[in-house]
Amino acid sequence: xxxxxxxxxxxxxxxxxxxxxxxxxxxxxxxxxxxxxxxxxxxxxxxxxxxxxxxxxxxxxxxxxxxxxxxxxxxxxxxxxxxxxxxxxxxxxxxxxxxxxxxx
Amino acid sequence: xxxxxxxxxxxxxxxxxxxxxxxxxxxxxxxxxxxxxxxxxxxxxxxxxxxxxxxxxxxxxxxxxxxxxxxxxxxxxxxxxxxxxxxxxxxxxxxxxxxxxxxx
Numbered sequence: 001x002x003x004x005x006x007x008x009x010x011x012x013x014x015x016x017x018x019x020x021x022x023x024x025x026x027x028x029x030x031x032x033x034x035x036x037x038x039x040x041x042x043x044x045x046x047x048x049x050x051x052x053x054x055x056x057x058x059x060x061x062x063x064x065x066x067x068x069x070x071x072x073x074x075x076x077x078x079x080x081x082x083x084x085x086x087x088x089x090x091x092x093x094x095x096x097x098x099x100x101x102x103x104x
Numbered sequence: 105x106x107x108x109x110x111x112x113x114x115x116x117x118x119x120x121x122x123x124x125x126x127x128x129x130x131x132x133x134x135x136x137x138x139x140x141x142x143x144x145x146x147x148x149x150x151x152x153x154x155x156x157x158x159x160x161x162x163x164x165x166x167x168x169x170x171x172x173x174x175x176x177x178x179x180x181x182x183x184x185x186x187x188x189x190x191x192x193x194x195x196x197x198x199x200x201x202x203x204x205x206x207x208x
Binding site for chain 1: 112113115116118119120126185188192195
């Protein structure tokens, strides 16, 4: 039996992103697309801290429209990854700015 | 003191992606860019299973060129996220195909 090493941090992240997407997208039976309702549940559960921090109540609607590149009213996995990437980029940028200001 | 809930799976993934990037990008002192050498170490450690599976020895060079959108010979965090996104998309697609064929 080939020794299967435990997944690395990066492999675990990729697995988790697929699992989280499948869990939320599968609520209505089609586990390849996040409907608007599923997107709202995802944002209020998995990204509740971010969502509660938004002052403007229309922000989730605008995010959905911006992410829905093919305008089918749903988010496929690529469009979902763009959401995660955008948030990760914003977190990284603020992390870098904090590091820079703490070294002044 | 405000109750800080533990991070969700999605928040943990975003934190991990930033931490893994910072760890590998910071080897040469500049933790905002992955040099070619740092990219090769990342691919052979964090994504060793994927990398060892590639028959063509030139695949990492071509990946680096394709990912390096601004052609500065390094990968910034956005370019790194494109790598992770591409791999996650490929894993998701093969996951969906396996599900579809197992239901036939």
